[in-house]
Amino acid sequence: MSEQTQTGELAAQAHAAHGDEHAQGHGHNVSYGTYFLVWLGLVALTAVTVTIAGIHLGSLTLITAMLIAAVKTTLVGYHFMHLKYDNVIIKVFVLVCLVIFLTFWILTFSDLSFR
Amino acid sequence: MANGSLANEVSYLEYQGKHKGIMGWLLSVDHKRIGLMYLMGIMIFFFVAMTLGVMMRLEMLTPGETIMKPQTYNSVFTLHGVIMVFLFIIPAIPAVFGNFMLPIQIGAKDVAFPRLNLFSWYLYMVGAILAIVSLFIGDGPADTGWTFYVPYSIRSAQNVSITTMAAFVLGFSSIVTGLNFVVTIHRLRAPGMTWFRMPLFVWGLYATSWIQVLATPVIGITLALIMLERFMGVGVFDPALGGDPILYQHLFWIYSHPAVYIMILPAMGVVSEILPTFSRKDIFGYKQIAISSLGIALIGYLVWGHHMFVSGMSDTSRIVFSLLTFLVAIPTGVKIFNWVATLYKASIKFSAPLYYVLGFIFIFSIGGLTGLVLGALATDIHVTDTYFVVAHFHYVMFGGMGIMFFATMHYWFPKVFGKMYNEKLAIVACTVIIIGFNTLYFPMFIMGYMGMPRRYYDYLPQFQGWHILSTVGSWILVSGIVFMFGNLFYALLKGPKASMNPWGGTTLEWKVPSPPPLENFDEIPIVTGGPYVHDKATYIMYPSKEGINANGGVKTVNQEAAL
Amino acid sequence: MTEHSEVMHQGESHGGAHVHRDDEGSKMAMWLFLFTELLLFGGLFLLYGAYRFEYADGFKVAAADMNSFIGAVNTIILLTSSLSVALSIAAMQRSQKKLALGMLWFTILCGIAFLINKYFEWSHEIHNGIYPGGPALENMSNGEVLYFGLYYVMTGLHGLHVIIGLIFISVIMVFISRDKITSTNFQKLENAGLYWHLVDVIWIFLFPLFYLLH
Numbered sequence: 001m002s003e004q005t006q007t008g009e010l011a012a013q014a015h016a017a018h019g020d021e022h023a024q025g026h027g028h029n030v031s032y033g034t035y036f037l038v039w040l041g042l043v044a045l046t047a048v049t050v051t052i053a054g055i056h057l058g059s060l061t062l063i064t065a066m067l068i069a070a071v072k073t074t075l076v077g078y079h080f081m082h083l084k085y086d087n088v089i090i091k092v093f094v095l096v097c098l099v100i101f102l103t104f105w106i107l108t109f110s111d112l113s114f115r
Numbered sequence: 116m117a118n119g120s121l122a123n124e125v126s127y128l129e130y131q132g133k134h135k136g137i138m139g140w141l142l143s144v145d146h147k148r149i150g151l152m153y154l155m156g157i158m159i160f161f162f163v164a165m166t167l168g169v170m171m172r173l174e175m176l177t178p179g180e181t182i183m184k185p186q187t188y189n190s191v192f193t194l195h196g197v198i199m200v201f202l203f204i205i206p207a208i209p210a211v212f213g214n215f216m217l218p219i220q221i222g223a224k225d226v227a228f229p230r231l232n233l234f235s236w237y238l239y240m241v242g243a244i245l246a247i248v249s250l251f252i253g254d255g256p257a258d259t260g261w262t263f264y265v266p267y268s269i270r271s272a273q274n275v276s277i278t279t280m281a282a283f284v285l286g287f288s289s290i291v292t293g294l295n296f297v298v299t300i301h302r303l304r305a306p307g308m309t310w311f312r313m314p315l316f317v318w319g320l321y322a323t324s325w326i327q328v329l330a331t332p333v334i335g336i337t338l339a340l341i342m343l344e345r346f347m348g349v350g351v352f353d354p355a356l357g358g359d360p361i362l363y364q365h366l367f368w369i370y371s372h373p374a375v376y377i378m379i380l381p382a383m384g385v386v387s388e389i390l391p392t393f394s395r396k397d398i399f400g401y402k403q404i405a406i407s408s409l410g411i412a413l414i415g416y417l418v419w420g421h422h423m424f425v426s427g428m429s430d431t432s433r434i435v436f437s438l439l440t441f442l443v444a445i446p447t448g449v450k451i452f453n454w455v456a457t458l459y460k461a462s463i464k465f466s467a468p469l470y471y472v473l474g475f476i477f478i479f480s481i482g483g484l485t486g487l488v489l490g491a492l493a494t495d496i497h498v499t500d501t502y503f504v505v506a507h508f509h510y511v512m513f514g515g516m517g518i519m520f521f522a523t524m525h526y527w528f529p530k531v532f533g534k535m536y537n538e539k540l541a542i543v544a545c546t547v548i549i550i551g552f553n554t555l556y557f558p559m560f561i562m563g564y565m566g567m568p569r570r571y572y573d574y575l576p577q578f579q580g581w582h583i584l585s586t587v588g589s590w591i592l593v594s595g596i597v598f599m600f601g602n603l604f605y606a607l608l609k610g611p612k613a614s615m616n617p618w619g620g621t622t623l624e625w626k627v628p629s630p631p632p633l634e635n636f637d638e639i640p641i642v643t644g645g646p647y648v649h650d651k652a653t654y655i656m657y658p659s660k661e662g663i664n665a666n667g668g669v670k671t672v673n674q675e676a677a678l
Numbered sequence: 679m680t681e682h683s684e685v686m687h688q689g690e691s692h693g694g695a696h697v698h699r700d701d702e703g704s705k706m707a708m709w710l711f712l713f714t715e716l717l718l719f720g721g722l723f724l725l726y727g728a729y730r731f732e733y734a735d736g737f738k739v740a741a742a743d744m745n746s747f748i749g750a751v752n753t754i755i756l757l758t759s760s761l762s763v764a765l766s767i768a769a770m771q772r773s774q775k776k777l778a779l780g781m782l783w784f785t786i787l788c789g790i791a792f793l794i795n796k797y798f799e800w801s802h803e804i805h806n807g808i809y810p811g812g813p814a815l816e817n818m819s820n821g822e823v824l825y826f827g828l829y830y831v832m833t834g835l836h837g838l839h840v841i842i843g844l845i846f847i848s849v850i851m852v853f854i855s856r857d858k859i860t861s862t863n864f865q866k867l868e869n870a871g872l873y874w875h876l877v878d879v880i881w882i883f884l885f886p887l888f889y890l891l892h
Binding site: 356 | 700702703706707710711713714715716717718719720721722724725728729732733810811819820821823824827828830831
């Protein structure tokens with residue numbers, strides 16, 4: 001691990017380690033209107049999910065309901081929870097967590113659905 | 116940057132802050148003091164659980180009742196498991212030495228959330244007290260085994276609720292520590308401390324912390340459901356109401372298998388610290404070892420079903436889990452081979468910590484290889500719930516994590532306490548421990564293979580020879596452990612003063628005084644190279660004296676100093 | 679950000695704490711905490727999935743008892759409260775302290791309204807003898823018993839999180855009124871918002887799973 005470090009690189013690293021903390025002002029200023037639009041979308045999706053549940057779709061009922069819930073969650077996460085403006089690392093974190101969670105499901109159902 | 120010089124004139128042990136005496140410890144948010152407080156608790160519970168283990172071995176000396184009744188035996192093996200797993204093995208290395216060394220090794224003054232760190236210690240103590248309380252109130256301690264399998268844990272008249280509550284609280288403590296470490300590693304690395312310049316112990320802790328965050332909540336809800344079942348009869352795990360006990364096992368092992376890697380990854384991290392120090396050379400395959408820690412953590416999530424091969428789950432699932440289980444051997448093998456390759460053509464200095472590490476590699480290899488027997492479906496069915504399993508997990512847990520905990524204590528003792536112990540005696544103790552360990556647990560492989568079932572207080576007379584040998588082994592092992600702790604304790608009181616770097620280590624903790632000052636560094640160092648470089652300096656300890664300002668970039672460029 | 683730089687470098691020496699402000703780290707910790715919450719509920723969702731898979735019919739029979747109108751109203755209430763938390767952060771960024779506080783008050787009212795609805799739903803069920811160990815459950819099939827068992831555990835745990843969220847937001851409001859949270863230092867408010875949104879997201883899944891199984 002004896003890396004040749006150029007001084008310029010060193011400076012860049014020294015700066016990077018502390019530099020981003022200076023950008024703590026949260027550059028994004030989302031307009032109130034955007035939030036209202038997202039909210040309208042969420043309410044509309046709720047209406048859709050209630051309506052669809054009234055129609056007899058059989059096995060598709062659950063799937064559509066879960067898909068709509070996933071879209072709503074994405075809207076909340078992306079806009080309300082500011083994932084849109086977050087650093088890549090937070091997005092990676094969320095992805096890792098979801099993948100692990102999905103793994104639990106797949107492996108558990110590898111048992112349940114073949115019993 | 117160089118402030119706090121007042122605080123840094125004395126070591127963290129002697130520093131007098133706002134609070135004096137014992138409160139200076141109980142209210143301290145210093146990561147080093149919290150680490151030592153964990154050490155106190157962990158040592159106490161280790162000795163309690165070890166005593167329970169010795170009692171079990173005594174009971175097994177003769178067939179039938181030797182020193183206790185079957186019900187007592189059930190409670191004793193449950194408590195031995197619960198205390199060892201939740202109070203010793205899981206927190207030992209991360210909470211004690213992780214807390215102590217992680218900030219120093221990455222060049223930080225403390226963890227990201229010092230107060231949360233202290234909170235985590237208090238949670239640990241609350242959990243520990245609950246576990247103790249469960250012994251004395253109600254209808255006696257839990258008798259379910261540390262796995263709390265339903266439906267028995269719902270029906271048992273013993274005091275299961277408080278024991279599960281204890282495990283729940285301890286899980287929360289573990290989550291808080293993990294969360295703290297992840298943020299610390301992401302946010303507080305010193306300038307120049309890139310990911311691939313971090314010591315491998317830090318990599319081990321990083322992988323561990325992720326498991327703590329992403330697996331522990333599952334056991335939390337599972338144990339909470341047991342309590343709910345007992346109080347209200349919700350039905351989710353009760354076959355009488357349609358509940359599926361196998362789902363409990365799934366949820367339990369979704370956490371508890373990754374937890375096995377919570378136990379072993381930090382220990383493997385320390386191996387990767389000790390080997391390059393005593394080999395006097397750079398570790399072989401740094402990146403591979405670092406990545407293999409993450410690999411083990413990831414694969415750890417995929418293999419929990421191998422604890423359930425005979426539970427009645429589907430054949431498809433059994434094959435899938437068996438196959439996935441063998442994948443764990445790949446990153447583990449990467450580590451073992453790289454460690455051994457590090458020793459190749461090295462100028463090895465045989466010091467006490469290295470003896471423990473070599474003992475670890477030997478014992479852990481036996482544990483790992485017998486794991487293959489258990490991972491393969493056909494052979495597993497033959498030895499499930501026998502002493503073979505007991506022997507296997509003691510070889511990997513005690514032989515892996517336990518022996519490495521002893522190695523860690525010997526490696527960092529001079530740094531933590533600023534005293535030196537008698538190395539010859541430490542090596543004698545190590546030898547006794549390794550002989551005792553194998554005498555205790557190896558006969559269990561043989562008995563298990565012959566069909567001796569686990570968790571029984573009685574056995575057929577044909578096993579008695581092996582049981583006697585095993586019990587004698589437990590006496591040798593315990594005398595070795597007591598001798599080892601005695602040696603360290605004597606050093607604590609009377610030992611000579613340790614120098615800053617008695618082993619010739621290359622990571623940052625060896626660049627600060629022993630014991631370290633309150634804020635670890637007078638100045639945050641700048642890192643210019645890898646962690647295990649022996650032939651040149653890779654840290655600038657006083658950047659301002661070298662004309663470099665860590666916060667505003669390089670003021671005056673001094674290329675020699677930077678390199 | 680010079681003000682902040684100074685905070686960074688004043689290593690406090692009391693009791694050994696090196697306290698510094700790191701918004702990104704604070705946010706990261708909050709997200710990690712949310713993951714633990716997600717997986718806590720995740721275990722329950724997994725149980726729900728398994729039992730719905732096993733007892734599809736029993737679940738449908740049991741869910742017919744649910745009033746999906748109240749469920750939908752509660753969904754809208756939580757979605758609206760999520761909006762108001764997001765707006766309060768936006769207001770804080772624009773230094774509109776009063777608006778931010780007002781939005782949080784509105785959030786708290788929404789949370790309380792949600793809990794009141796939940797209270798009426800639960801007491802209706804309990805009144806009908808539907809609760810773990812209750813008389814009505816004895817005559818029901820296993821699927822129905824499990825449905826109601828999970829219903830109480832999951833909505834109960836969710837309700838607990840609503841209460842924790844309300845306390846969290848109340849504390850934040852105290853901070854705002856004392857100017858501990860400002861337009862340049864509002865990570866605590868943002869973290870409270872993140873927590874509240876997670877509570878909302880969990881309800882987004884609970885609603886169709888327990889109310890819409892016709």
